[in-house]
Amino acid sequence: MANGLSPLLDGAARATDPVVRGITDEQLTLPTPCAEYDVRALLNHLFHVVVGFQALAAREAADFTTTPDYLEGDWRTRFGAETGKLVTAWSAPDALEGVSPGMGIPQPTVAQMVLGDLLVHGWDLARATGQDYRPDQAVLDEVQPAVEDMAPMARKAGVYGEEVSVPSDATSFEKVLAATGRDPRWSPR
Structure with a gap:
């Protein structure tokens, strides 16, 4: 039986x-x-996050000290397979229970971290390559408060950049991007 986060x-x-x-x-x-x-x-980083967080779902060790090159063979198809394994790993009924032994933070927070990485890095890659990116609204609704809560600690750890100023009428997705240090108006030109 899946938990409430696996559909997200x-x-x-x-x-x-x-x-x-x-x-x-x-x-x-x-x-x-x-x-x-x-x-x-960024693709290698995202692949590594997806693979590492499969292990973290099972409360196993994940090594983030180096990032292997995942872009060999049919890596585009393999990304879908790896995200499928990620969803399956976090679908375990007890995946959200307790504290991550490797990270020392509650398992729900660990799951929100990988959820945020998929969301934000999906946008990063789309923006960099001129593609459309439409975030799932339920994912955005879950990630926004988590990003706001984690932002000060993430900035201190160098995971997020300094918050970017956005207009008061910015969308919730633009606010999430800005909180992680991204300019929602970023363009490769």
Whole structure:
């Protein structure tokens, strides 16, 4: 029996998968809204997060000290398979219980972290490669308060950049992007 978060992970994966599949080899060197990553590096980072958080769902160790190169063979199809495994791992009824031994934070917070990564990095990759990205509204509704709660700690840890100012009438997605240090108006040009 799935828990309440697994459908949200599935929604985030479904929104990001077509973006990943739409990236051409020629686009791998393009800049992204994450200044430290080009498209290739961001894809490898997102792959690594997806694979690592499969282990974290089962309260197993995940090594984030290095990022392997996942862009070999049919990596576009493999991304969908790996996000499917992620959804399955977090669908376990007890996946959201307790504290992550590897991260020392509650399992629901760990799950919200990977949910946020799929959402925000899906946008990053779409923006960098000129694709549309339509976030799942239920995912956005779940991620927005989590991002707002985690933002000060994430900025201090260097995971988020400084908050970007957005107009008061900004959409909830633009506010999430801004809270993570992204300019919702970012363009590769």
